[in-house]
Amino acid sequence: IGREIVVYDEVESTNSKANELLKQGYPSGTVVIADRQTKGKGRLGRTWISPPGKNLYMSIALKPTIPPKYATLLTLTSVVACTTALRRYTDIPVVIKWPNDMLIDDKKVGGILTELKIEGEKIKAAVVGIGINVNMTEEDMPEEIKEIASSLKIYRKEDLSRGLLAVEIIKEFDKWYQLLEKRQRKTIIDRWMQLSGTIGRQVKIIFTDREILATAEAIDEEGRLIVKLNDGTYEKISAGDVTLLRA
Numbered sequence: 001i002g003r004e005i006v007v008y009d010e011v012e013s014t015n016s017k018a019n020e021l022l023k024q025g026y027p028s029g030t031v032v033i034a035d036r037q038t039k040g041k042g043r044l045g046r047t048w049i050s051p052p053g054k055n056l057y058m059s060i061a062l063k064p065t066i067p068p069k070y071a072t073l074l075t076l077t078s079v080v081a082c083t084t085a086l087r088r089y090t091d092i093p094v095v096i097k098w099p100n101d102m103l104i105d106d107k108k109v110g111g112i113l114t115e116l117k118i119e120g121e122k123i124k125a126a127v128v129g130i131g132i133n134v135n136m137t138e139e140d141m142p143e144e145i146k147e148i149a150s151s152l153k154i155y156r157k158e159d160l161s162r163g164l165l166a167v168e169i170i171k172e173f174d175k176w177y178q179l180l181e182k183r184q185r186k187t188i189i190d191r192w193m194q195l196s197g198t199i200g201r202q203v204k205i206i207f208t209d210r211e212i213l214a215t216a217e218a219i220d221e222e223g224r225l226i227v228k229l230n231d232g233t234y235e236k237i238s239a240g241d242v243t244l245l246r247a
């Protein structure tokens with residue numbers, strides 16, 4: 001990972017750029033970093049606020065050999081790598097919210113958007129997009145995210161280097177991705193559980209057609225969230241928007 005690192009001032013989205021480069025023949029493991037994005041993409045069709053000069057916008061283009069049913073694990077692997085790197089680099093107790101949000105004091109500081117091209121039983125291409133709010137301040141944030149978002153600088157009250165953070169993330173990513181490719185799923189899931197702020201919490205899960213309240217119990221080997229509903233039954237969640245309720 002990171003043998004090729006391509007840096008841009010401005011792109012629409014580093015995810016789209018990474019996908020283009022992969023198609024042009026760049027190797028698996030190519031990293032794309034941009035100073036700003038004009039069409040930063042979030043999960044569930046949302047926009048990722050991407051002002052210049054402040055945050056980390058990075059994508060890693062990959063050709064994983066894992067079967068598509070473990071695709072969610074690629075995202076979990078990525079968030080484990082990023083959270084480990086963030087903790088090491090900042091000493092902040094960053095935690096993971098299922099599946100792939102990075103939180104400080106229950107506010108979001110980072111997210112991951114994985115985009116896949118699946119053909120038959122194979123993942124043809126994957127792009128893991130990582131967005132970390134590094135030096136963004138509350139003044140830089142639009143009203144609608146102030147309540148729910150934070151940054152490393154807001155917590156630490158000093159500027160941090162995006163470059164050094166990127167290096168830490170690439171190093172960790174390399175290590176965890178190799179474990180994934182070697183099918184060390186349990187190691188990844190155990191680490192995810194350790195870093196998770198979701199397990200054991202009351203959660204609200206919003207689907208397109210319904211909403212449930214439950215306790216997050218664990219994740220299974222495909223990375224699905226196992227929750228216990230208030231009537232004692234269990235459900236496995238593979239997509240949905242999870243809100244942590246106050247402890």
Ligand code: BTN
Binds near residue numbers: 111130
């Ligand atoms: C989320 O919704 O939590 C995922 C956000 C992912 C944002 C990153 S920024 C770099 C990469 N390029 C994009 O357009 N999105 C991802």
